[in-house]
Amino acid sequence: MAKSFILITGRTTKQGRTIHLGKQAKDYIDEVSALEMNPADMEALQVKEGDRVRLRTDHGSSVVRCKKGTVPPGLLFIAYGQFVNALVGPDTQGTGMPNTKGIEVEVEKDDSG
């Protein structure tokens, strides 16, 4: 069953460091595909640390891995990278800035293997 969340993106130290290794490097991909979630939300979605979940917006979808985080319930965090880019639309409401933080997403467990 899918649940709605608000997704925040941002920089992390590890993303900033591993970017120098190239965007194909395993450490970089591991960092930018880790989704921080509140433990109570993980329970509600019946996912464990390391499980895969699918994020979906009107603009696209991404499969990422879950990680227990300190984010409040209802909020998700993921580092900048290709996994979140797939979810962001190009509309900027005339400002030039796409909606890159505070994105409304649907989340469900991904069992596709």
Place this chain on the structure above:
Amino acid sequence: MTVAKEMRVVKDVTCPFCGVTCDDLEVHVEDGKIRDVKNACVLGKDTFLHHLEGLATPRIDGKPASIEACIEAAADILARAKYPLIYGLDSTELHAHRKAIELADLIGANIDHTSSVCHAPSLQAVQTVGIPSCTVGEVKNRADLVIFWGANPAEAHPRHATRYSVTVKGMFTPQGRKDRTVIHIDVRRTPTSRMADTFIQIKPHSDYEVFSTLTALVNGHDLDVSEVGGVPLQEWRDLVEVMKGAKFGILYWGMGLTMTRGKYLNVVALLRLCQELNRFTKFLGAPLRGHGNVVGMAQVLTWQTGFPFAVNMSRGYPRFNPGEFSVADLLGRGEVDAALIIAADAIGNFPAKAAQHLKSIPLIAVDPKESETTKVAQVVIPAAQAAVAAEGVAYRMDHIPLPLKKVVDSPYPSDREILDRIIARVLAKRPDDGAKRAAPLPRG
């Protein structure tokens, strides 16, 4: 026989990675290779230590080519384009910025840079209401109240706290951390919360409401609600007292305000709050800027064209219109017919639809390293990395220009030289130039 190794220590090196722009690095070079970096944070250190990893190679349509042939191919694409885009320019230096603007003027291009997708809303807010601000030196020497809002400098600007804002000792802050109150306000806890005396967690999308509330409270109006942004009103009343009671307050904000709903209006509300506080004490605001030298490009573009980003030169004079000439919009609508991406990985950072359009047009990538953009570009021109293998100037987040050193050699030309050579080839293809392909001016 053993050959003596060449060992050098280069002092006072400026780090190009973030807008803290530390200029106290010590780089140890052995036989032309960087072996160690002192004084930098991990991000700065890795910038230098991994500078040889994943280097780009010159090529056209995926086949190896000489730099000269690549420059010729790039000039061909740009001279032919009807509505080209020049974009990127964060990881480079002032002279390359100037050359990129010259090229945009010559070919009637749209020119935009990474600010467009980071702090452009902050720039729009400053255009709207102005900004009471200062240099980081003043913060270091005077600030007794430091607020970080929607920002995570502990991870994005690691030495900001130790050099300028939290633990550093200054003229009127001789005890460093003990002389300052530090507050972090954000939608989630981050390592920055750990540096603060107080962390206030607000609901996503409530920043504008909270700034308006604080401004009302500063002006002596009380509100008939129990909470704002998920925080009891009493906490906001207490914060206002702390703000008014400070001798010198600074509010640093990050992309938590610019990338979310409200965009520049969030920053307008923040700046109005800072302005109102000046009726009671000295209170300033500043954006925590800078991946690389984005601040430099905004500065150079402003003093050359009058506008800080999203500039269009197709009529032979600069026009500014975010939403029309800004990169995400130009690409999202599929408008540009060729692009030069320099010193930034556009495809790796853009919304999927914008990246898709870049992949469908003639694309030139100038970058020291391989990236998502170089992978699909028709023409790839490797450059000497600014601040590592090419000298120049970068602007710190408070608009102070600092020299970038060349620490090691590169077999490739610098960004500024590449742009200069492209300009020369474009001009050679249009001997009658001067006559730009200007669109007809509107009547009346």
